[in-house]
Amino acid sequence: MESWANLDFHLDLSGPGGLRHRLTASLREAVRSARLPPGTRLPASRSLAADLGIARNTVAEAYAELVAEGWLTARQGSGTVVAQRVEPPPPKTRRVIGPAVQFDLSESAPDVTEFPRTEWIRSTRRALTAAPAEAFGPGDPQGRIELRTALAEYLARARGVRADPERIVVCSGFADGIRMFNRLLKPPVVVEEYGLQFHQSLWTATEPLLVDEHGANTEQLPDDRRAVVLTPAHQFPLGGPLHPRRRASAVEWARRVGGVVLEDDYDGEFRYDRQPVGAVQGLDPEHVVYLGTSSKALSPALRIAWMVLPDRFVDPILALKTDREQYISMLDQLTLADFLECGAYDSHVRRMRLEYQRRRDRLVEAVSPYVKVSGIAAGMHAVLETPHDEAIVQMARERGIEVSPLSWFRHEQSDDDRTGIVISFGQPAFPRALPLFTEVLAACC
Amino acid sequence: MESWANLDFHLDLSGPGGLRHRLTASLREAVRSARLPPGTRLPASRSLAADLGIARNTVAEAYAELVAEGWLTARQGSGTVVAQRVEPPPPKTRRVIGPAVQFDLSESAPDVTEFPRTEWIRSTRRALTAAPAEAFGPGDPQGRIELRTALAEYLARARGVRADPERIVVCSGFADGIRMFNRLLKPPVVVEEYGLQFHQSLWTATEPLLVDEHGANTEQLPDDRRAVVLTPAHQFPLGGPLHPRRRASAVEWARRVGGVVLEDDYDGEFRYDRQPVGAVQGLDPEHVVYLGTSSKALSPALRIAWMVLPDRFVDPILALKTDREQYISMLDQLTLADFLECGAYDSHVRRMRLEYQRRRDRLVEAVSPYVKVSGIAAGMHAVLETPHDEAIVQMARERGIEVSPLSWFRHEQSDDDRTGIVISFGQPAFPRALPLFTEVLAACC
Numbered sequence: 001m002e003s004w005a006n007l008d009f010h011l012d013l014s015g016p017g018g019l020r021h022r023l024t025a026s027l028r029e030a031v032r033s034a035r036l037p038p039g040t041r042l043p044a045s046r047s048l049a050a051d052l053g054i055a056r057n058t059v060a061e062a063y064a065e066l067v068a069e070g071w072l073t074a075r076q077g078s079g080t081v082v083a084q085r086v087e088p089p090p091p092k093t094r095r096v097i098g099p100a101v102q103f104d105l106s107e108s109a110p111d112v113t114e115f116p117r118t119e120w121i122r123s124t125r126r127a128l129t130a131a132p133a134e135a136f137g138p139g140d141p142q143g144r145i146e147l148r149t150a151l152a153e154y155l156a157r158a159r160g161v162r163a164d165p166e167r168i169v170v171c172s173g174f175a176d177g178i179r180m181f182n183r184l185l186k187p188p189v190v191v192e193e194y195g196l197q198f199h200q201s202l203w204t205a206t207e208p209l210l211v212d213e214h215g216a217n218t219e220q221l222p223d224d225r226r227a228v229v230l231t232p233a234h235q236f237p238l239g240g241p242l243h244p245r246r247r248a249s250a251v252e253w254a255r256r257v258g259g260v261v262l263e264d265d266y267d268g269e270f271r272y273d274r275q276p277v278g279a280v281q282g283l284d285p286e287h288v289v290y291l292g293t294s295s296k297a298l299s300p301a302l303r304i305a306w307m308v309l310p311d312r313f314v315d316p317i318l319a320l321k322t323d324r325e326q327y328i329s330m331l332d333q334l335t336l337a338d339f340l341e342c343g344a345y346d347s348h349v350r351r352m353r354l355e356y357q358r359r360r361d362r363l364v365e366a367v368s369p370y371v372k373v374s375g376i377a378a379g380m381h382a383v384l385e386t387p388h389d390e391a392i393v394q395m396a397r398e399r400g401i402e403v404s405p406l407s408w409f410r411h412e413q414s415d416d417d418r419t420g421i422v423i424s425f426g427q428p429a430f431p432r433a434l435p436l437f438t439e440v441l442a443a444c445c
Numbered sequence: 446m447e448s449w450a451n452l453d454f455h456l457d458l459s460g461p462g463g464l465r466h467r468l469t470a471s472l473r474e475a476v477r478s479a480r481l482p483p484g485t486r487l488p489a490s491r492s493l494a495a496d497l498g499i500a501r502n503t504v505a506e507a508y509a510e511l512v513a514e515g516w517l518t519a520r521q522g523s524g525t526v527v528a529q530r531v532e533p534p535p536p537k538t539r540r541v542i543g544p545a546v547q548f549d550l551s552e553s554a555p556d557v558t559e560f561p562r563t564e565w566i567r568s569t570r571r572a573l574t575a576a577p578a579e580a581f582g583p584g585d586p587q588g589r590i591e592l593r594t595a596l597a598e599y600l601a602r603a604r605g606v607r608a609d610p611e612r613i614v615v616c617s618g619f620a621d622g623i624r625m626f627n628r629l630l631k632p633p634v635v636v637e638e639y640g641l642q643f644h645q646s647l648w649t650a651t652e653p654l655l656v657d658e659h660g661a662n663t664e665q666l667p668d669d670r671r672a673v674v675l676t677p678a679h680q681f682p683l684g685g686p687l688h689p690r691r692r693a694s695a696v697e698w699a700r701r702v703g704g705v706v707l708e709d710d711y712d713g714e715f716r717y718d719r720q721p722v723g724a725v726q727g728l729d730p731e732h733v734v735y736l737g738t739s740s741k742a743l744s745p746a747l748r749i750a751w752m753v754l755p756d757r758f759v760d761p762i763l764a765l766k767t768d769r770e771q772y773i774s775m776l777d778q779l780t781l782a783d784f785l786e787c788g789a790y791d792s793h794v795r796r797m798r799l800e801y802q803r804r805r806d807r808l809v810e811a812v813s814p815y816v817k818v819s820g821i822a823a824g825m826h827a828v829l830e831t832p833h834d835e836a837i838v839q840m841a842r843e844r845g846i847e848v849s850p851l852s853w854f855r856h857e858q859s860d861d862d863r864t865g866i867v868i869s870f871g872q873p874a875f876p877r878a879l880p881l882f883t884e885v886l887a888a889c890c
Contacts, residue, residue, distance in 0.1 A: 046611065056763075057585065057586060057767055061764070063764050080760050080764075117574060129562060135557075136744040140501070301583065301774065301776055302774055303774050304774075315490050316524075322505045329773070329774045329777050331565075
C-alpha cells in the first residue's frame with residue numbers, strides 16, 4: 001500500500017497523550033474493530049508520516065509498539081501487516097486526516113539553532129590534530145580517558161559530583177544507561193509517579209513513588225526494593241527540586257537496604273533563580289549512580305551521555321557494554337573533551353541559561369492572567385496548572401501547536417489526579433507559538 | 446581484591462583460540478576446579494588487565510562470558526564474584542603470569558595511524574557550517590539523508606550496489622545490524638563454517654555452510670532455512686571470493702524459499718590484483734541485505750556502518766531502531782557525507798589499497814619459503830596454510846606476537862580440519878612484527 005489514502009477510513013488523532021500515543025491508540029482501535037482487517041498491509045512509515053504531517057519516527061514508534069502488542073506483524077516478506085485475529089466485527093469506513101503539527105512544544109529539548117558550531121569545529125580541529133593514533137582504533141568501551149578526565153573535573157565543579165575518571169562510563173543516552181542497569185538490578189525499580197513513559201517502559205517492572213511539593217517522597221521508599229530513579233535537581237516534568245530532607249532520606253534508604261539511587265540530572269545546569277543545587281551523588285558516591293547528558297546542554301545529535309558509578313558497578317557495566325559493542329564515536333568524545341576543557345561548554349551553558357531564563361519569563365508573563373506556572377525557574381519546560389488539560393491540548397492542536405497533558409507522564413499505577421499542561425520553551429518554535437498558545441488559554445481558562 | 450597477585454595461583458593463557466578465549470577458559474577452569482572458591486572476589490578488570498599486559502576490554506569480555514555461563518556473578522554490591530556452586534574440590538595453589546602482548550596481529554583491522562585527519566577536519570568544518578539547524582536535533586533513526594544520499598552514490602559506483610537512500614539505514618556496526626535482524630529472522634540462520642565467533646554468538650542459533658575453494662557452498666543451502674550470512678567479496682577469514690555460480694545460487698535460493706542473503710561486505714574495496722567484484726546485492730536487491738562499514742576503509746572509532754535493505758525490511762528495521770533509541774552521532778554522519786562527496790573517501794581508499802598491497806606482498810615474500818598464503822590478494826589479513834597451528838601461535842606468543850589459529854574461526858558444528866594461521870597485515874605493528882614472526886615460521890614449518 002503506497003498511501004494512507006487507500007485505507008479509506010478515519011484516523012482519529014484527537015484525545016489524550018502525545019502524538020505517538022494517539023496514533024498508536026487510533027491504529028490499535030482500527031485493528032481491534034477490524035476497520036483494518038487481518039492481513040491488511042499498512043503504508044510505509046514515511047508515506048503515512050507525510051500524509052499526516054508528522055515525523056516518520058512517530059509512525060515507526062507506533063508500529064513498533066503495536067507489533068510488540070501483537071496487533072501488527074512486521075516479519076520478513078510482508079512489511080507491516082495487521083495480524084491474523086479471530087472474530088473481526090464487520091468493517092466500517094470513514095476518512096479524515098488529522099491536522100498537521102506546526103509547532104511541536106511537547107518535548108523538553110534545547111534550542112538546536114543555537115548549537116555553537118564555530119567552537120565545536122575548533123575543538124574538533126584541536127582534538128583530532130593532537131589525538132594519539134590509537135584514538136582512531138576501536139577504542140575503550142568505557143569511553144575515551146580524555147573525555148572521562150574532562151567530565152570528572154566539570155561534574156565536580158558544576159554539579160558537585162564526586163567523580164573519578166575510572167568510575168565514569170560514557171554511553172549513548174539515558175535510555176542506554178537504563179537498559180544496562182535493567183540487566184543488573186532486580187525488578188521492580190521504584191520511579192517517580194510522574195516521568196517519561198519512554199524511560200519507564202525500558203525497565204522490566206516499575207513501581208511509582210508519590211511526588212508532592214517537596215519532590216519524590218523518598219521517606220516512603222520500601223525496604224524490599226533495591227533501586228529508585230530520581231530527578232532531584234528538577235523533577236521531570238513537575239518541576240520541583242527534591243527537598244534536602246528527602247535527598248538525605250534517599251541516600252539513607254540506599255545504605256540501609258544495600259540499594260542504589262539512580263540520579264537523572266538531565267538539565268541540572270539550567271537553574272535561573274539561584275545557583276543549582278549540587279547532585280545527590282555528592283552525598284554518597286557508593287550508593288548513587290549519577291547520570292548526565294550532553295543532549296540538553298549541547299545537542300541530542302551528539303548521542304553522548306555519561307554515568308558516574310559506585311565502584312561495585314564499574315565491572316558489571318563494562319562487561320555489558322563490551323558485550324553489546326555499542327561504543328560512542330571516539331572522535332566526538334575527543335572533541336567534547338576539548339570543548340569542556342577550553343571552557344566552550346561553560347560559555348555555551350551560561351549563554352543558553354540567560355536565553356532560557358528570558359523565555360521562561362516571557363511564558364510566565366504571557367500565561368499568568370490565566371494559569372499558574374508551577375515548579376522552579378529551571379530547565380527547558382514548565383507545567384501550567386490548568387483545571388483540565390485534554391480540551392486545552394486539543395484546542396492547541398487545532399492551531400498547529402503540540403503540547404502535552406500532564407496525565408501523559410503519569411505512572412499507570414499512580415492514582416494522582418493533578419491536571420496540567422507541559423510545555424517546552426527550549427524549542428526554537430516557542431517564541432512564534434507563544435501568542436497563539438496564549439489565545440488558547442484565554443479561551444479555556 | 447586489588448591485584449591478581451593476591452589470588453596466588455596459575456593463570457594459564459596458553460592453548461588454542463584468541464586471548465579472550467584463553468583467559469575465559471582459564472578462569473572457567475579455575476572456578477570449576479575451585480582453585481577460585483565460591484565467593485572469591487575477582488580483581489577489577491583494569492587491574493587484572495594491567496597485571497597480564499592485555500587490554501581491559503579482553504578481561505571485561507571474559508568476565509561477561511563467565512557471568513553469562515553462570516560461573517561468576519556480577520550483581521550489585523559485590524563486584525565480580527565466583528558464583529556459589531556445590532562440591533568444590535580442594536583448592537591447589539600455583540602461580541604464573543602469562544606473557545605480555547607486544548604485537549597484536551590477531552584482528553583484521555586498518556592501520557589507524559593513517560587516518561586522514563586533515564581531510565576529516567576539513568569535512569567537519571564544511572559539513573557543520575552548511576548543516577541546517579535541525580541537524581543538531583535528535584535526528585532521524587534511519588540516519589541523515591545527506592549521508593544516505595552520499596552512500597547510495599558511492600555504493601553504486603564502488604560496489605555495484607543498487608541503493609536508494611530510502612532503503613539505507615545507518616547503524617553503529619555489523620553487530621548492531623545482526624542484533625536487529627536476529628529479532629526479525631527465524632532461527633537458525635545459516636553462516637559460513639568459518640567466520641567471526643563474536644558475530645555468530647549474536648544470533649539465537651546458527652548452522653554452518655561448507656566453504657571450499659569456490660567459497661561458501663550455496664548450492665547446499667537448505668530449503669527449510671530463510672537466511673544466510675555470506676562474505677562474498679572476500680571470505681572471512683579464508684580469503685577466497687565467492688564463485689559466480691555460487692553467487693547466483695545464493696540469490697536463486699533466497700527467491701525460491703522467500704529468504705534473504707545477508708551480504709557482509711566488510712572490506713570489499715580492498716582488492717589488489719584486479720577490480721573488486723561487485724556486490725551480490727546488485728543481482729537482486731529484494732533478496733539481499735547489503736552490509737558495509739567505515740571501520741575497515743576509514744576507522745572503527747567512527748562507529749558508522751550501513752545496511753541497504755530490501756523494501757520489506759525497511760519498516761521493521763526502523764521500528765526496532767527507533768525502539769532502541771541507539772542513533773549514531775549526527776555530526777559524524779554529516780561529516781562522513783561530505784567526506785564521501787568531496788572525494789576524500791575515494792582518495793583514502795586508493796592510498797590505503799596501495800599500502801596494504803605492499804604489505805601483503807612483503808608478507809608473501811617473507812613467509813613463502815615456509816608456507817603458502819591462501820586466498821586472493823585483498824583485505825587486511827591473510828591465511829597461512831600451516832600444517833599445524835596451535836604450536837605456532839604459542840611460539841609467536843612467546844615472542845610477544847599475537848596471531849590466531851584458523852580453528853578459532855571454525856563453527857562449532859563444522860567438522861572441517863584445515864589448519865592455518867590468520868594474520869593481520871593492516872595493523873601498524875605489522876612491519877616491525879614480520880621479521881620476528883618469520884623466524885617463528887622458520888623454526889616451525
